[in-house]
Every structure is written in C-alpha cells, then in structure tokens.
C-alpha cells in the first residue's frame with residue numbers, strides 16, 4: 001500500500017517527461033501543474049467541476065484537474081495544453097477564431113483533441129456530448145464549433 | 157485549494173483498505189473512502205468536510221470488476237460512469253449513468269454516486285428496481301446483502317464499511333425499460349425529476365429521484381400504477397399521491413412544478429411500458 005503524508009515527494013509523468021515534485025496529499029493536480037511545474041495553461045475557473053477550464057488528459061482521457069489530487073495521478077500519463085503542439089484542433093482554433101479572452105481555450109482544445117483522438121470523425125451528438133463539459137463566457141460557441149469541425153474529418 | 161492537510165492511502169487489496177481505515181481512526185484522523193473524488197475534493201475545498209485521511213478504492217481489483225457470471229451482471233463500485241455507460245449488460249443503468257458531463261464521467265464512480273452526500277444518487281435507481289445484491293467489505297469481514305435492505309433514502313453502511321460490487325440478475329437487467337429526466341435548463345443541471353422504470357411480468361416497477369429529498373421506490377405507488385381497474389390518467393394521479401411525500405421546493409423548481417412533472421412522468425411511464433391496456 002502506498003501512503004503519503006505531510007510533504008511527499010512523488011513522480012508525475014507530464015507531457016512525456018517524468019518529473020519529481022513535492023506536494024501535500026491534499027494538493028489538487030491543477031495547483032501542482034500551475035504552481036510547482038509552472039504549466040499555467042490549465043486554468044482555475046470554478047474549481048467545482050463546472051467550467052472545464054482546468055481540463056487535462058490522464059492517460060489520454062480528459063479530466064477536470066481541479067477535482068483530481070496530484071497523488072492520484074501518479075503512474076498515469078498527464079498531458080496539458082503545453083504538451084500539444086500544432087495539432088489540428090489548435091490550428092482550427094486559430095483559423096476559425098475560436099476564442100476571444102482565451103480563458104476557456106486550453107480546456108476546450110485539450111478536450112477536443114482527446115475527442116478527435118478517440119473519434120476521428122465524430123458525429124454531432126458525440127461532439128455535443130464531449131464539449132458540453134466546457135463553458136465559454138465570450139464566444140457564443142460558434143467559432144469553437146467551427147474550429148472543431150475544421151479539425152475533424154468528415155462525420156462518422 | 158484544499159486548505160487542510162490529510163493523509164492519502166492507495167491500498168491494493170480490500171484488507172489493506174480496511175486496515176488503513178482502522179489505522180486512521182486509531183490516529184484520530186477522520187477517514188473517508190475516496191473514489192472519483194468529485195464530491196470529496198469540492199466539498200473539502202469549500203470546507204464542508206475535512207477528511208483527515210483518504211483511502212483510495214479505485215485501484216482495488218474487486219472494485220473494478222465488470223463482468224457477467226452465473227446469471228448475474230456484476231458492477232464494481234469503482235467503475236467510472238463512462239465505463240458503466242458504455243457497457244451493454246444493463247441498458248437502463250447505462251442510460252442512467254449519462255448524468256453530468258463527459259469529462260466528469262471519466263472520474264465519477266458508481267459507488268461514489270450511490271454513497272455520496274448529495275440527495276440525487278441517480279445511478280442507484282436501476283438497482284433499486286431489481287433484486288440487486290450489494291457486496292460490502294467492513295471490519296467484520298465481507299458480506300453480501302440485498303441492496304434494498306441497506307438503501308433507504310441513502311446507503312446505510314456500518315462504520316468502516318464500503319461498497320465493493322453490485323450484482324444484478326441478468327433476467328431483470330434485460331427487461332424493457334423507460335427513463336425520463338427533467339431539468340430546469342441545461343441537461344447538466346441536477347434533476348427536477350428522474351424516473352427509471354422496468355416492465356416486469358408482475359407489472360411496472362418505478363423509482364425516482366429529484367422530486368423528493370432522496371431516491372425512492374414505493375410498493376404502494378407500484379400497486380396503484382399497476383391497478384388496471386383505473387383509467388391510466390387516474391392511475392398516475394393516485395400513484396403520485398401515494399408517495400405521501402412533500403416535493404422539494406427550491407430555486408431550481410417549486411414543489412408545485414415538480415408535482416406537475418411527476419404526474420406527467422407517471423403518465424408517460426404507463427404509456428411507454430404498455431400499462432394502458
């Protein structure tokens with residue numbers, strides 16, 4: 001059995017790199033990514049599971065890192081927005097102007113990237129099911145939808 | 157940020173989990189079993205709970221089981237709602253697991269939803285409609301009991317006990333079903349009404365959440381729902397009254413509105429499950 005108390009040294013695999021870090025067991029993955037690793041792409045929005053601004057991938061699946069403890073992520077591959085480079089979804093957001101203030105953008109991109117990795121040609125229903133996990137307060141979603149449609153192949 | 161400190165345990169076996177729970181209590185630390193953590197992390201951040209120790213059940217193999225054996229479908233308490241939703245063993249349960257959003261469903265577990273503190277516990281409804289057996293582990297050892305014996309408004313476990321698995325007879329898991337979920341605005345809202353129903357040989361079985369303070373299945377209500385001497389509309393009306401409970405009244409919906417949704421939901425259930433004849 002693994003036990004962590006006080007200040008615990010753990011190893012996390014972030015964007016393909018194994019990194020050692022000292023955390024409190026109560027620290028959320030979101031705060032460790034931002035405050036210990038300086039990976040500030042994942043945002044602290046609601047910290048309540050509602051907005052999706054904190055979305056990262058754990059073993060390729062999107063999760064809300066405000067509701068995951070860093071110690072729980074040990075042994076999993078963590079991908080943040082900083083680990084995505086020039087992906088079709090990122091290009092789609094640029095070309096289709098899928099953002100305004102940008103606060104929600106990394107969460108959307110990370111989630112949409114996982115969506116397209118899982119369903120390369122998603123139908124409307126699948127896109128809706130995945131993307132309702134993220135909120136945007138600026139764009140009205142049109143640009144975001146266009147960005148994802150541009151990144152996706154023809155529909156399933 | 158979670159302000160208070162806590163100890164985190166990741167046991168590999170049921171025995172280790174029980175040992176960690178007892179050990180934390182002996183140290184004077186308030187232990188909580190941890191599953192998807194969606195409730196524990198958010199409630200801790202807001203200071204609503206202050207766990208001294210978390211015992212993570214997610215990596216215990218028995219809690220991750222998803223199989224059919226000896227005429228039953230077995231669901232580990234540590235399965236995520238997406239895993240349950242994608243599983244064809246119990247179609248009504250797969251549908252009921254479609255709550256919250258896709259990303260949260262990658263973490264939120266069956267056990268956490270059923271044992272959680274919020275009053276909705278929507279994934280318990282399909283289990284309440286069947287002869288589900290709950291496998292529990294606790295300081296006194298492991299036991300298997302009918303879920304109906306330990307779920308009354310909420311899951312009633314002995315101190316230190318946790319839910320390991322739920323076992324559903326396959327014959328019941330395959331029954332024709334109906335589900336209706338009503339919300340105030342977005343599909344992601346907490347429900348004003350969630351009805352789950354099965355059409356069994358002996359008639360319609362129905363359980364619901366959202367209308368009252370906790371999930372409920374009532375034999376009195378089902379007796380009325382299946383009383384074919386009454387017209388369907390009259391049956392729905394009498395069944396709604398037979399709950400004998402006060403509807404919730406809050407900013408999501410008034411009691412009157414919930415009662416109206418309940419009546420419509422009961423009418424639809426009778427219609428959809430062929431109870432009109």
Ligand SMILES: Cc1cc2nc3c(=O)[nH]c(=O)nc-3n(C[C@H](O)[C@H](O)[C@H](O)COP(=O)(O)OP(=O)(O)OC[C@H]3O[C@@H](n4cnc5c(N)ncnc54)[C@H](O)[C@@H]3O)c2cc1C
Nearest residue numbers: 049191192193194195196265267268269271276277278319
């Ligand atoms: C944004 C959001 C929206 C939601 N909307 C809904 C909704 O509409 N309907 C609905 O029903 N739910 C909804 N929920 C889910 C619900 O409120 C809880 O958050 C969730 O069910 C907890 O599951 P978990 O696996 O994350 O549990 P955790 O947070 O890990 O644990 C919750 C509680 O259950 C206990 N526990 C966990 N597993 C076990 C076990 N195996 N045996 C005994 N005790 C255990 C823990 O000790 C703790 O007390 C929503 C959650 C979020 C975050």
Ligand code: FES
Nearest residue numbers: 045046047052066
């Ligand atoms: S910050 Fe995590 S969901 Fe809003």
Ligand code: FES
Nearest residue numbers: 100101136137138
């Ligand atoms: S671009 Fe501002 S919140 Fe989405």
